[in-house]
Amino acid sequence: MIDFYALTSPNVQKIFLMLEECGLKYNLKPVDVWAGQQYSPEFLKINPLAKVPAIVDHDGPAGKPYTVIESGAILIYLAEKTGKFIPHDPVKRYDTIQWLMVQMANVGPMFGQLVHFSKFAPQPQEYGHSRYRTQVLKLYDLYEQRLKTNPYVAGSDYTIADIAVWPWLRNHALLGVDLGKFPTVAKYIETIGAREAAKKVLAILPTIKSSRDNATDDNKDKFFSRGKYAMA
Ligand SMILES: N[C@@H](CCC(=O)N[C@@H](CS)C(=O)NCC(=O)O)C(=O)O
Known part of the structure; x- marks a missing residue:
């Protein structure tokens, strides 16, 4: 277990x-x-x-x-x-690991910062918003180009590289990304979303209790390491 x-x-x-x-x-x-x-x-x-x-x-x-x-x-x-979800063939295996690292090192941090600067930063943050929005759009374009010639991110197989990136790419509305500009990514989000496992996840998420929408100012400050929690 x-x-x-x-x-x-x-x-x-x-x-x-x-x-x-x-x-x-x-x-x-x-x-x-x-x-x-x-x-x-x-x-x-x-x-x-x-x-x-x-x-x-x-x-x-x-x-x-x-x-x-x-x-x-x-x-x-x-x-x-x-x-x-990780191929045995060495080339396919390293393709999978590379694309998993692209998600971990780029998509997670950049998408996360865009959400921070557009939804949580205390005042309009033009520089942060523009910088992270640009990074996010570049990454959507990277996946758009990649998926035009490969059904899945690492190539022909559905792998952990897809499992890692789907939850982020499907967040386009929160990120303010117009998916009309990335039609191949749009289809990919839909294809993975139609898998039985993905449908189960989408059903589980709303049942989990989170205080995100009514977090206290102190908890938000602590979460974002700001205010009295800032160290620099
Ligand atoms: N690189 C980590 C990032 C995990 C992460 O940022 N988790 C957030 C989820 S909202 C968290 O737990 N944040 C709590 C905190 O930073 O205090 C991963 O991919 O697992």
């Missing part, structure tokens, strides 16, 4: 999708990061970085419990555990 520490953000959705795709059993352990629960001493023992997702696999390597943090590492761990 796997303990899955989660809320509802795109990085968490990747792990929901992977667990559902692999048919793995899991105990959902909600961590309301908008109420500061990521800083509880119990959770910090699991992830000293104070972020979800994290998993504890009670049947880890050598049959012992094993903790994994960072969504990209969790996807690789679960793919290797099950032998699913």
